[in-house]
Amino acid sequence: MPSEAQIAGGHKANLNNPNTSHEAKEHSKQVLENEFNGGDVPKAGDDHDKNPNNVAGGLKATLKNPNVSGEAKESAKSRLDNM
Numbered sequence: 001m002p003s004e005a006q007i008a009g010g011h012k013a014n015l016n017n018p019n020t021s022h023e024a025k026e027h028s029k030q031v032l033e034n035e036f037n038g039g040d041v042p043k044a045g046d047d048h049d050k051n052p053n054n055v056a057g058g059l060k061a062t063l064k065n066p067n068v069s070g071e072a073k074e075s076a077k078s079r080l081d082n083m
Contacts, residue, residue, distance in 0.1 A: 008036040056083055 002010075011028035014020050032039040062068050062076040 004036065005041045008032060008039050008041045011036070012039055052083065056080060059083075 011032050014028040015025055015032075059076040059080040063073055063080075068076075
């Protein structure tokens with residue numbers, strides 16, 4: 001079942017989609033205003049629900065990726081060292 005953040009995100013995406021009708025955009029706008037405080041909802045992902053092994057794997061991949069900046073690699077190494 002999708003979370004509130006995912007539902008609100010879908011309505012936000014609809015507002016920016018040039019292929020949706022004006023009526024659909026109006027509906028999404030009303031839903032966001034009436035049910036989601038204008039779209040102000042917590043993010044879908046929380047760190048406490050993440051698998052630590054997957055997080056460590058992603059950080060290790062960041063360290064080996066040649067397309068990642070030095071700053072991002074330093075941040076990933078620091079986070080990995082703190083796990």
